[in-house]
Amino acid sequence: MMKTVLITGCSTGFGRDTAIHFLDQGWRVVATMRNPAANSLPMSDRLIVLQLDVTNADSIAAAIAQAGPIDVLVNNAGFGWLNAVEGTPLDTVRALFETNLFGAIAMMQAVLPGMREQRSGVIVNVSSSSLYKPLPLLSAYRASKAAMNALTESAAHELAPFGIRVRVVMPGMAPSTSFSGTAQGHVMGAGGFPEAYADYAQATFAAMMQAANGPVTVGQDVADAIFRAATDADCPAVLPAGADAVAWAKGE
Numbered sequence: 398m399m400k401t402v403l404i405t406g407c408s409t410g411f412g413r414d415t416a417i418h419f420l421d422q423g424w425r426v427v428a429t430m431r432n433p434a435a436n437s438l439p440m441s442d443r444l445i446v447l448q449l450d451v452t453n454a455d456s457i458a459a460a461i462a463q464a465g466p467i468d469v470l471v472n473n474a475g476f477g478w479l480n481a482v483e484g485t486p487l488d489t490v491r492a493l494f495e496t497n498l499f500g501a502i503a504m505m506q507a508v509l510p511g512m513r514e515q516r517s518g519v520i521v522n523v524s525s526s527s528l529y530k531p532l533p534l535l536s537a538y539r540a541s542k543a544a545m546n547a548l549t550e551s552a553a554h555e556l557a558p559f560g561i562r563v564r565v566v567m568p569g570m571a572p573s574t575s576f577s578g579t580a581q582g583h584v585m586g587a588g589g590f591p592e593a594y595a596d597y598a599q600a601t602f603a604a605m606m607q608a609a610n611g612p613v614t615v616g617q618d619v620a621d622a623i624f625r626a627a628t629d630a631d632c633p634a635v636l637p638a639g640a641d642a643v644a645w646a647k648g649e
Contacts, residue, residue, distance in 0.1 A: 399443070402627065403427040403460075403467050405451055405504060406474030408435040411523065411568060414616030415471060415623050420444060422624065427464045429474075449474075451500030461507045466515065469627045470508045472501040472545075473523045478538045481598070484591040490537045497541035502548065509561070516560040521626045522549045523619075526567045526642035533601055546635070553634060564626035567646070569614035569639030570605075614639025 402419050406412040407428035416428040420441050428438055429449035436446050449460040451474045461467075475497040478489060501522055512518030525542040527535055546565055553563040590598060622638035637646040 399423070399425050400468040401425040401427060401464070401466060402469040402471060403429065403464050403508070404471040404473055405429050405449060405500070407438065407446075408432065409437075410571070411616055411619045411623075412471075412473040413438060415473065415620040416444075418617070418620035418624055427460075427467070429460055451504055452495045454503065457503055457507050466511055467508045467518070469519045469521065470504060471521045471523065471623055471627070472504055473623075474500055475523070475541075477535075479534050480537075481534055481591055481594045482536045484594065485537045490540075493537055493541045494544070497538075498544045498548065501545060505552065509556070512556075512561050513559045518561045519627050520549075520552070520556075520561070520563045521623050522546075522563070522565045523623070524549075524565050524567045526569045526614075526637055526639070526645050528567065529637075529642075529645035529648075534598060550634070562630065564632065564634055564636065566619065566622045566626055566636045566638050567642055568619045568622075569637070569642030569645070571614045571616060571619075571639070613641055618642075 402424050404412055404416050404419070404426065407416045408430040412428075412430075416426050416438055419426045420439070420443060423443075425443045425445075427445045427447060428436070429447045430436065431448070431450050433446050433448050438444060438446065445464065447460045447463055448456065450456040476493070478485065478493055505520055508518070508520070522545050524545045525539070527539050528543055528546060532539065549563050549565040556563055618639040622636045625632050626636055637643045
């Protein structure tokens, strides 16, 4: 029987690439996004595009009701932030955790009753390869993603008796989805970046741009890793995705 994957955050970037990859493999894809008007996915009779805000309980309930039984959940929705701890408003920290962590937990809670009933299912959480290194100016963002990894590790043990697998994919830096635009805005003084950190931030930003000229992650790397996590029962619990992520995972 045709299997169904629900992917959050599909309007652009890794989510969009992953949705296309699953479609290419013959899956039924429920591609969700906060603004379906931004949908640019190719048309398919196996594609359903739904409005979903992972921070809104009513939105989650409506999407799950329309999606039907789910075989694989991909928690991809999230956003990044580049600033010093001192310059990051607490409201921004809360927003990071609401989307990057609490939204993923809410989605897991929404699909798990069905997965337990069918005694099968896979949850793939998308984290970040930035956790392999103590990168500066990413403190709040990395904290939200570190919590995602911890969540995945424990949930994998909790859910194994029900035949449910939980995996985490850790993408590297992709030029199309990097922090470059946000970073430049903060370094140039927008977004409440502390003046005292300006010189340090400029140097850090320059190093990030230089790194982006080396081995980087492309969307297909991440789509491949997520598909492997969803379909290969023997794959590692943690999968780096992209040339830079793989190198960082090896300590290079």
